[in-house]
Amino acid sequence: KQEVTQIPAALSVPEGENLVLNCSFTDSAIYNLQWFRQDPGKGLTSLLLIQSSQREQTSGRLNASLDKSSGRSTLYIAASQPGDSATYLCAPGGATNKLIFGTGTLLAVQP
Amino acid sequence: DAGVTQSPTHLIKTRGQQVTLRCSPKSGHDTVSWYQQALGQGPQFIFQYYEEEERQRGNFPDRFSGHQFPNYSSELNVNALLLGDSALYLCASSLVGSNYEQFFGPGTRLTVL
Numbered sequence: 464k465q466e467v468t469q470i471p472a473a474l475s476v477p478e479g480e481n482l483v484l485n486c487s488f489t490d491s492a493i494y495n496l497q498w499f500r501q502d503p504g505k506g507l508t509s510l511l512l513i514q515s516s517q518r519e520q521t522s523g524r525l526n527a528s529l530d531k532s533s534g535r536s537t538l539y540i541a542a543s544q545p546g547d548s549a550t551y552l553c554a555p556g557g558a559t560n561k562l563i564f565g566t567g568t569l570l571a572v573q574p
Numbered sequence: 575d576a577g578v579t580q581s582p583t584h585l586i587k588t589r590g591q592q593v594t595l596r597c598s599p600k601s602g603h604d605t606v607s608w609y610q611q612a613l614g615q616g617p618q619f620i621f622q623y624y625e626e627e628e629r630q631r632g633n634f635p636d637r638f639s640g641h642q643f644p645n646y647s648s649e650l651n652v653n654a655l656l657l658g659d660s661a662l663y664l665c666a667s668s669l670v671g672s673n674y675e676q677f678f679g680p681g682t683r684l685t686v687l
Contacts, residue, residue, distance in 0.1 A: 507678040560674045564616030
């Protein structure tokens with residue numbers, strides 16, 4: 464059974480800092496892994512999708528890496544901004560396209 | 575390009591009632607998955623529909639049922655509502671044979687009193 468852990472649970476940083484969010488999962492037989500952003504009471508916005516054969520993906524100030532064999536992924540956010548404040552969720556997906564979520568990292572970027 | 579849409583936005587019901595939530599997938603997508611997100615938790619997979627059939631199901635009781643229509647839209651039905659069913663219900667769509675990236679709708683907030 465896939466279990467996902469995200470560390471830290473909460474993070475507060477001053478604007479401009481670079482930061483790393485961590486995600487670990489117990490079953491390495493994944494098809495892909497997605498990182499999402501969720502604003503309070505809202506739906507999920509897909510940030511990055513990494514296929515199991517890839518090591519990393521980049522979009523703007525975001526970079527996600529995947530080490531499938533060790534069951535780890537990281538999301539790197541460069542030059543953080545107050546608008547980045549949200550909950551970040553990682554979700555490995557199996558061949559059946561079912562996503563398993565952790566409880567997320569609540570990020571607050573202070574102006 | 576229309577994204578995933580869900581209706582209604584909010585819903586208040588009482589225990590024992592029944593509720594139907596609706597989802598229209600992103601244009602071109604053929605697979606719809608439903609998730610339940612309790613406050614402070616990550617989303618939990620309820621079930622997935624493809625070709626109008628339930629393809630896989632998470633650990634939810636039979637009170638939770640669904641349907642997919644020929645236009646790929648979907649409904650989630652919950653019978654005999656319990657207080658614990660209060661949550662944000664999220665719909666996600668994807669396309670079989672693609673990279674399986676899932677796109678989520680804004681969710682329906684269900685409150686059971």
